[in-house]
Each structure stands twice: as C-alpha cells, then as structure tokens.
Amino acid sequence: MADKERVLVMGNQACVLGAIYAGLRFFAGYPITPSTEVAEGCARELPKIGGRFIQMEDEIGSIAAVIGASVSGLKAMTATSGPGYSLMIENLGYAYMTETPLVVINVQRGGPSTGLPTKVSQSDTMQAKWGPHGDYTAITVAPSTIGETVTEVIRAFNLAERFRTPVTVLLDEVLGHSRQIITLPEPGEIEIFDRVKPTCSPEEFEAFAMTPNMVSPMPAYGEGYRYVCTGLTHDTKGFTTNKSEEIAPKMYKLRHKIIDYQDEIHKMRAEKMDDAEVAFISYGSVARAALQATDIVRKAGYKVGALQLQTIWPFPDEKLREMCGKCRAVVVAELNMGQIVHEVRRALPPDIEVHELQRYDGEILTPMQLVNKLEEVL
Amino acid sequence: MTTATKNKKSQKSSVILDYLRPNKGMPSVWCAGCGNGIVMTAIIRAVDNLGLSKDEVVMASGIGCSSRMPMYLDFSALHTTHGRSLAFATGVKFARPELKVIDITGDGDALAIGGNHFIHACRRNIDITAILINNNIYGMTGGQGSPTTPSGAFSTTTPYGNSEKHFDPCSLAKAAGASFVARTTVYHATQMDTIIQKAISHRGFSLVEVISNCHTYYGRLNRMGDAVAMLNDFKNRAVPLAKSKKMTEEEMVGKFAIGVLHQEEKTEFCDVYQSVVDKVKGGK
Ligand code: SF4
Numbered sequence: 001m002a003d004k005e006r007v008l009v010m011g012n013q014a015c016v017l018g019a020i021y022a023g024l025r026f027f028a029g030y031p032i033t034p035s036t037e038v039a040e041g042c043a044r045e046l047p048k049i050g051g052r053f054i055q056m057e058d059e060i061g062s063i064a065a066v067i068g069a070s071v072s073g074l075k076a077m078t079a080t081s082g083p084g085y086s087l088m089i090e091n092l093g094y095a096y097m098t099e100t101p102l103v104v105i106n107v108q109r110g111g112p113s114t115g116l117p118t119k120v121s122q123s124d125t126m127q128a129k130w131g132p133h134g135d136y137t138a139i140t141v142a143p144s145t146i147g148e149t150v151t152e153v154i155r156a157f158n159l160a161e162r163f164r165t166p167v168t169v170l171l172d173e174v175l176g177h178s179r180q181i182i183t184l185p186e187p188g189e190i191e192i193f194d195r196v197k198p199t200c201s202p203e204e205f206e207a208f209a210m211t212p213n214m215v216s217p218m219p220a221y222g223e224g225y226r227y228v229c230t231g232l233t234h235d236t237k238g239f240t241t242n243k244s245e246e247i248a249p250k251m252y253k254l255r256h257k258i259i260d261y262q263d264e265i266h267k268m269r270a271e272k273m274d275d276a277e278v279a280f281i282s283y284g285s286v287a288r289a290a291l292q293a294t295d296i297v298r299k300a301g302y303k304v305g306a307l308q309l310q311t312i313w314p315f316p317d318e319k320l321r322e323m324c325g326k327c328r329a330v331v332v333a334e335l336n337m338g339q340i341v342h343e344v345r346r347a348l349p350p351d352i353e354v355h356e357l358q359r360y361d362g363e364i365l366t367p368m369q370l371v372n373k374l375e376e377v378l
Numbered sequence: 379m380t381t382a383t384k385n386k387k388s389q390k391s392s393v394i395l396d397y398l399r400p401n402k403g404m405p406s407v408w409c410a411g412c413g414n415g416i417v418m419t420a421i422i423r424a425v426d427n428l429g430l431s432k433d434e435v436v437m438a439s440g441i442g443c444s445s446r447m448p449m450y451l452d453f454s455a456l457h458t459t460h461g462r463s464l465a466f467a468t469g470v471k472f473a474r475p476e477l478k479v480i481d482i483t484g485d486g487d488a489l490a491i492g493g494n495h496f497i498h499a500c501r502r503n504i505d506i507t508a509i510l511i512n513n514n515i516y517g518m519t520g521g522q523g524s525p526t527t528p529s530g531a532f533s534t535t536t537p538y539g540n541s542e543k544h545f546d547p548c549s550l551a552k553a554a555g556a557s558f559v560a561r562t563t564v565y566h567a568t569q570m571d572t573i574i575q576k577a578i579s580h581r582g583f584s585l586v587e588v589i590s591n592c593h594t595y596y597g598r599l600n601r602m603g604d605a606v607a608m609l610n611d612f613k614n615r616a617v618p619l620a621k622s623k624k625m626t627e628e629e630m631v632g633k634f635a636i637g638v639l640h641q642e643e644k645t646e647f648c649d650v651y652q653s654v655v656d657k658v659k660g661g662k
Contacts, residue, residue: 025473026469026472026473028469047651047654047655047658047659048658048659050655050659052472052473052651052655054468054472056465056468056498057465057494057495057497057498058494060462060465060495061462061465061468061494061495061498062465064458064459064462064465064466064468064469064495065465065466065468065469065472066469067458067466067469068438068456068465068466068467068468068469068470068471068472068473069469069470069472069473070469071456071470072436072469072470072473072474072477073473073474074473076469076473090459090462091458091459091462094458094459220474221436221454221456221470221474221477222433222434222436222454222474222476222477223433224433226399226432226433226452226453226454226455227454227455228399228448228449228455228457229454229455229456229457230449230455230457231457231458231459232457237401238455239401239402239449240449
C-alpha cells in the first residue's frame with residue numbers, strides 16, 4: 001500500500017481503531033448514549049483478530065471484567081458516559097489500588113444524574129481526577145479531533161501499560177458523534193508499550209515490589225507467579241496490611257510512580273503561542289473552536305494564541321507556566337460551570353489575568369463566542 | 379491408631395499444607411470453629427484429586443469472611459470488591475478459558491450487593507465454579523441480616539425478628555440458567571469433596587451452596603449453641619435429595635435437600651464465543 005489508509009469515521013469508531021492499534025484484545029461494556037458505538041465497533045472488530053467482546057449486566061460488571069482480563073494478560077478497555085462512569089468509579093478505585101492497566105473511554109454528556117444523554121458537556125473533568133474515594137493519582141487524556149482520538153487512545157494504552165494504572169480518555173458527545181476523514185497510522189509508525197513482565201523466579205517474585213521507577217513487573221494469571229491481588233491495602237507481596245510502615249510506601253508508590261515521571265505524560269498543543277499576549281486554554285472539542293477563534297483575531301492583528309491540553313491529569317502546572325510566560329491574560333473555555341479553570345488559576349502566577357468562558361446548556365462553544373469573549377480581554 | 383491409617387492421615391494433612399500459601403501469616407481471620415475452614419480443605423482435596431496444577435487455578439472472591447479464602451490458598455488470588463467477584467471472574471475466564479476459575483462468595487456478597495452479577499453469570503453459563511458459603515448472616519461486619527436470613531430470625535439489624543422473606547440460592551441459580559446446582563453443608567464434609575470435584579469438572583456455570591455455621595453471630599443471636607451444636611443441626615435438617623423427593627412439603631418444613639439438585643448439558647459461553655471467533659476469522 002503506497003498511500004496511507006484514509007477512512008471516514010466518527011469519534012467513537014476512532015476509539016476502536018486506536019485501541020486495536022495499541023493491542024486491545026478485550027472489551028466489556030454496557031450500552032449508553034453517547035458512547036455505544038465504541039462497544040458496537042468492538043463487538044464487530046474484536047472477534048476478527050481473536051479478541052473478545054462481552055456486554056455485561058451493568059457498568060460495575062463491565063469494568064470488573066476488564067480488570068479480570070487485564071490481570072489475565074490482555075489489553076482491555078471499556079467505554080461509557082457520565083452515569084456509567086459514576087457506576088464504574090467503585091472498581092476504578094480497585095484498579096488504582098491493584099495497579100491494573102486498563103483504559104476507560106468517557107464520552108461526556110450533560111449531568112448530573114441522567115442529565116442530557118444526547119447533548120455535549122465537559123463536566124466530568126474533575127470526576128476523572130477524583131472519582132474513586134481515597135488517595136491515588138489519575139492519568140487522563142483528551143483528544144479534540146477524530147484523528148487525534150486515534151492517537152490519544154493509543155497513548156492512553158501506552159500510559160496505562162507503562163505506569164500500571166487505569167487511564168481515562170475524555171471525549172465529549174460532539175467529538176464522539178462527528179465524522180471526519182482521517183489518515184490511520186501505519187503498523188509500526190507509533191511505538192506500542194507493553195507492560196513489563198517479571199523475569200525473576202516465582203519464589204523471588206513480589207507482585208507489588210518497589211522498583212527504581214516504582215512500577216512493579218506484572219505477570220498474567222497462569223504464568224506461574226501466584227500472588228494475591230486485593231483492593232485492601234497491601235504489602236509488596238500483595239498481602240493485606242495494617243502496619244503503618246507498609247501502608248505509607250504503598251500510598252507513596254501509587255502517587256509517585258506517576259507524578260515523579262509526569263514529563264512522560266504531559267502533552268500540550270500550542271498554536272501561535274510564540275508572541276501571544278493572550279492565550280485560549282481549552283481541551284476536547286472546544287479546542288477546535290479556540291483554533292478558529294485564534295485565526296480570526298490574528299487576522300485582525302491581535303497577538304493571540306491557543307493552548308490545547310491533551311493531558312488533563314496530572315495537570316501540567318509547570319508546562320503551562322512555561323507556555324504562558326509571555327502572556328498577560330488567558331481565557332479558559334470549557335463546557336461546564338468551571339472545572340479546569342481552577343487548576344489554571346492555581347498553576348499560573350498571579351500577574352496573569354485568568355478569564356473564564358463557560359457553556360453548560362448542552363450546546364458547543366462557537367468560535368464567535370470565543371472571539372467575543374476576547375473583546376472583553378483585549 | 380494403626381500405622382496404615384496414621385500414614386494416610388499424615389499424608390492428608392500434608393496435602394492441605396501443600397496448598398496453603400507460603401509466607402502468608404496464619405492464623406486466618408476466621409473464628410475458631412468457623413465453617414469456612416472446612417470448605418477450604420474440601421476445595422483443596424477436590425483440586426488435588428482432580429490433579430489440577432496450582433498455576434491453572436484462579437480463585438476469585440468478593441468481600442466477607444468467606445471471601446478471605448483466596449488469601450490463604452496457593453493459587454492466583456483475585457480478592458475483589460463487595461458482590462462483584464463473579465464479574466471479575468468472568469473477565470478472567472473469558473480472557474483465559476484454559477484457566478479453572480473458582481469463585482468464593484457468601485450469602486450477602488452473592489445475593490444482595492452481587493445479585494445482578496450472580497444471575498447473569500448463571501445465565502451466560504460461563505465455566506466458573508461458584509462456591510456460595512451460606513451462613514445466613516453478615517459475619518465480617520458483625521451479624522446483620524442477609525438475603526438468606528430466614529423470616530423471623532434474629533440479627534443485629536433484625537433485633538425483633540426478620541420481617542423479610544429469604545432467597546433460596548439454588549432455585550435462583552437454576553432459574554437463571556446455571557447448568558450445575560448443588561447444596562451441601564459443612565457437616566457433610568465427604569459429600570462436599572465429591573460435589574466440589576463434580577462442580578469443577580462440570581463444563582458450564584456451577585453453583586455449590588454450602589450451608590455453614592457462623593456460631594459467633596448467627597448462632598449466638600438465635601440461641602443455636604456453639605459450632606458443634608450448629609453442625610448437628612445441619613445434620614438433622616439436611617435430607618438427601620432422593621429421600622426429599624419422597625417426602626411431603628409438610629415433612630420438609632424446616633429441612634432442606636442436599637446433593638446435586640440440578641445438572642444439564644448446555645453449551646458454555648466461552649466455547650460458543652470461540653466458535654464465533656473461528657467463523658469470523660475463517661470467513662475473512
Ligand atoms: S464471624 Fe462468623 S462467618 Fe465470620 S469467621 Fe466468625 S464464625 Fe465465621
């Protein structure tokens with residue numbers, strides 16, 4: 001094949017393409033608008049490559065089955081939307097605690113509760129960080145185009161495998177359901193990371209051993225390493241513990257295996273930022289409107305740029321400070337009542353004005369709304 | 379004791395020791411005399427008799443006293459969230475059909491918080507052996523009423539007697555599609571060995587309900603005496619299936635049938651899915 005493969009797909013289908021490229025072999029899910037096409041795509045495609053698809057009885061069971069498949073050695077994923085994500089939170093916590101790699105796609109709709117099944121929203125941004133109870137560090141990525149959905153889902157799998165942790169991919173209804181012609185990466189074009197397996201003997205093996213990068217090698221069930229996988233706080237062998245000298249290292253590991261290496265996780269797209277005095281900060285489908293708005297005001301002669309957060313969590317404090325170094329003001333645009341804007345305020349020095357633009361009526365932010373907001377700022 | 383029987387006995391206890399997880403601090407969290415230990419040794423004997431390797435067994439469980447069992451046995455252990463173990467186990471079995479998946483659960487775990495996962499695992503007829511240790515109460519949290527607490531019985535949340543009706547897990551499993559359903563008690567240890575062995579060998583979803591004693595809470599709150607008294611009670615109330623069929627409903631009041639209550643040949647979920655995979659791949 002001389003030319004790269006070009007296909008017309010919707011965002012939800014792009015999730016399936018990206019996941020399979022990354023090595024997905026197991027999907028468990030439950031129908032929910034607006035994410036259902038991810039499950040349908042997996043049901044169709046996975047058997048063709050010897051993978052497995054199962055529709056579970058609910059979202060609690062879906063992520064449970066995904067965890068079961070992951071500890072059994074398969075790359076596994078589920079997809080849902082707000083109400084289903086809320087149900088998954090219980091076992092998502094189990095996955096953080098047991099350091100189980102997996103990917104959850106959340107195609108966001110309006111909430112709270114059943115909210116707006118067919119309308120766009122970005123109101124699960126904070127939930128992706130603080131969904132389950134307890135202390136842990138979440139990784140969340142967010143694409144803004146269909147093509148980027150493929151590559152961000154691949155990145156989500158790589159991060160899950162690299163850090164032995166669940167990764168949430170935040171889409172939104174508009175992104176999930178809009179269609180675009182995209183170019184697929186060729187086999188081998190994007191590097192795929194697989195979890196590190198133990199090389200020691202089963203006798204020496206400790207399932208949650210402290211290693212130099214704090215990530216423990218992970219065998220699959222049936223490979224001769226018999227260990228305890230439990231959601232109770234455990235020692236390096238996996239045995240439950242109440243000893244403070246064993247609890248603290250486990251908690252430290254959950255956090256620091258990620259934040260000490262967050263440079264590997266951060267990704268941000270900067271457009272026309274070199275001389276920008278004012279910057280749009282956005283993520284997901286809003287980032288597309290921000291790019292258009294930037295073009296419009298640049299033509300009118302204003303020094304405006306756009307920053308798109310592709311990594312949402314852990315929040316890229318330092319990178320954002322660096323990128324906004326020359327700005328006197330930023331406009332944070334999101335489809336909620338103000339979530340990521342608080343992170344931006346926290347991260348940026350006080351001399352940079354932080355303006356906010358929000359929409360929470362189930363509709364998208366248009367480029368003109370962003371332009372109009374800028375008139376207040378400039 | 380003759381040398382022959384002595385040898386046999388020491389051989390047997392070494393089998394048990396061989397299957398206990400090395401380095402795991404004993405004693406267990408269980409009260410002395412709890413039925414959970416009897417079930418654990420029955421599972422060991424069943425696995426040993428079947429000649430399964432430790433590496434091919436995965437033991438999943440939820441939350442509760444009985445669900446601590448996978449911690450103590452030298453298999454791969456998946457100690458999960460309350461009520462969800464069958465959904466986790468489904469993921470393991472479907473991902474790696476060559477593994478033997480045994481799920482340990484209790485009456486609260488499987489039938490209250492996990493009721494949905496329980497009926498759907500039965501319906502799929504996925505090849506998992508679920509061993510439901512039914513002690514009619516929540517032991518780990520200190521004696522609250524469960525879905526199998528009989529009407530009128532006492533617990534810390536039914537201090538004036540249970541106003542609710544109780545579930546029969548075996549009828550529920552059969553109605554939901556499980557292809558192997560059996561009931562036994564911790565008194566009937568030999569029968570339990572055979573039943574668990576049959577359940578593991580059965581291809582499809584198997585439920586073994588083991589009536590067990592929580593003398594610490596259920597026994598005490600209902601004035602049933604110590605562990606031995608409760609085991610005696612099971613002995614008196616259990617009726618072999620064949621005999622129970624000849625008894626009238628009136629004669630069966632307060633009693634329950636034990637044995638393999640239901641077994642049928644039925645296609646198994648992973649097998650059927652594999653044939654779909656073969657067809658789809660072949661048709662490409
Ligand atoms: S509380 Fe009851 S069920 Fe739990 S270990 Fe003690 S006797 Fe057994």
